[in-house]
Amino acid sequence: MNLLEAYGAPKGPWVARSRTSGAQYIVPSEVARPVTTRRKRTEAPPSAAASTGATAGASRADRGSIAVLGGGNMGLALVRGLLARDPKAASRLVVSSREAGRLRERMRGLNVRVAETNSEAVEGAQVVVLAVKPQILPGVLAEVRASISPGATVVSIAAGVPTSVIEEGLGVAAGAGAGSGAGSGAGAGTGVVRAMPNVAASVRASATAIARGRSTRPVDLERARGLLSAVGLVLEVEEDLMDAVTGLSGTGPLYLFLILEGLSDAGVKVGLSRAVSSELAIQTLVGAAQLVQATGEHPAKLRDLVTSPGGTAITALHSLEKSGLKAMLLDAVEAATKRSQELGARWKTPSAPPPTAGESSASRSPP
Numbered sequence: 001m002n003l004l005e006a007y008g009a010p011k012g013p014w015v016a017r018s019r020t021s022g023a024q025y026i027v028p029s030e031v032a033r034p035v036t037t038r039r040k041r042t043e044a045p046p047s048a049a050a051s052t053g054a055t056a057g058a059s060r061a062d063r064g065s066i067a068v069l070g071g072g073n074m075g076l077a078l079v080r081g082l083l084a085r086d087p088k089a090a091s092r093l094v095v096s097s098r099e100a101g102r103l104r105e106r107m108r109g110l111n112v113r114v115a116e117t118n119s120e121a122v123e124g125a126q127v128v129v130l131a132v133k134p135q136i137l138p139g140v141l142a143e144v145r146a147s148i149s150p151g152a153t154v155v156s157i158a159a160g161v162p163t164s165v166i167e168e169g170l171g172v173a174a175g176a177g178a179g180s181g182a183g184s185g186a187g188a189g190t191g192v193v194r195a196m197p198n199v200a201a202s203v204r205a206s207a208t209a210i211a212r213g214r215s216t217r218p219v220d221l222e223r224a225r226g227l228l229s230a231v232g233l234v235l236e237v238e239e240d241l242m243d244a245v246t247g248l249s250g251t252g253p254l255y256l257f258l259i260l261e262g263l264s265d266a267g268v269k270v271g272l273s274r275a276v277s278s279e280l281a282i283q284t285l286v287g288a289a290q291l292v293q294a295t296g297e298h299p300a301k302l303r304d305l306v307t308s309p310g311g312t313a314i315t316a317l318h319s320l321e322k323s324g325l326k327a328m329l330l331d332a333v334e335a336a337t338k339r340s341q342e343l344g345a346r347w348k349t350p351s352a353p354p355p356t357a358g359e360s361s362a363s364r365s366p367p
């Protein structure tokens, strides 16, 4: 009996539900695939990235057109994720950036429409994704506010920018999402959702948190989930927890890059070639994560299961405890969360100007 069977999973493909988030994971022996909604998983996404965790299937709420403003790393990752999930999505996608010419080059071969301007891109779009740098955002909001369709959902992935700033920039009145009127601009019925993906969106394995603002309706959350599940796992949190999300999963790839680097070096130290060491380290990290995901167990319980009396695991554990690995991770996430709070404070003070371009490129984005 293997570990999954020990946890009562049927013989593969394994299906498990996370006890914390309720997300379902389908694990065909070598891969965990999160299914974040209650929809049935259809078929595997056609790309190699399928093995990294992007969800299958789109909800009924995300059948309208999608405008992605900003064709940089994250905009492109999202477009690629949507196309990998459903190649037919190309006809529903429109992308805009600072320069349409350069963007066309970047989007070559993807078959998506490139708009000349942001305003043109948002016209008629059911979902508008704000994938520009935070310091660019106020200008982009002013540019598109009159062109956004009534009833549209605006999903911002700009790190640290509160929903209230976006709602204000679009002229969405507080509670507009609930059906009340709004002033000039995007106006009545436009709902804003804030999202924090991470860099693994580029391989469709992001851990993304979404948060609602005052304008957000249930349909906005459903559309945001449908959209972002194309690039990985999506969970909802309260907006005031977005700094914590930034500290954990937004910045998280960095911690694991460092751990991988350390493990790879360690393998070399004990005699493995760099190539073999790196491959073993990567697969060990992926496999351990998949096991925790599939069983839904607390990692400490799984750790106990692999720790035999007098064995290698307990010996290594002693060494890690002496070095304070867990305390280091607690410190790092807490420090990154505090830094995110500091950077975000500027947006929350009405009189303060948004961060400058210099600040932004240095430290605001990506997290």
Ligand SMILES: NC(=O)c1ccc[n+]([C@@H]2O[C@H](COP(=O)([O-])OP(=O)(O)OC[C@H]3O[C@@H](n4cnc5c(N)ncnc54)[C@H](OP(=O)(O)O)[C@@H]3O)[C@@H](O)[C@H]2O)c1
Residues within 6 Å of the ligand: 069, 070, 071, 072, 073, 074, 075, 096, 097, 098, 099, 102, 118, 130, 131, 132, 133, 134, 136, 140, 157, 158, 159, 160, 196, 197, 198, 199, 250, 364, 365, 366, 367
């Ligand atoms: N990268 C991450 O890991 C990560 C994670 C979470 C959240 N985010 C957030 O995602 C957003 C995008 O980040 P990114 O890493 O994709 O940045 P990026 O690669 O620099 O992409 C930003 C894109 O916006 C375009 N742009 C500039 N001015 C514009 C305008 N006025 N209208 C429309 N597009 C314009 C840029 O075009 P040019 O290249 O021509 O200037 C560029 O293609 C940021 O707000 C960031 O905070 C990023």
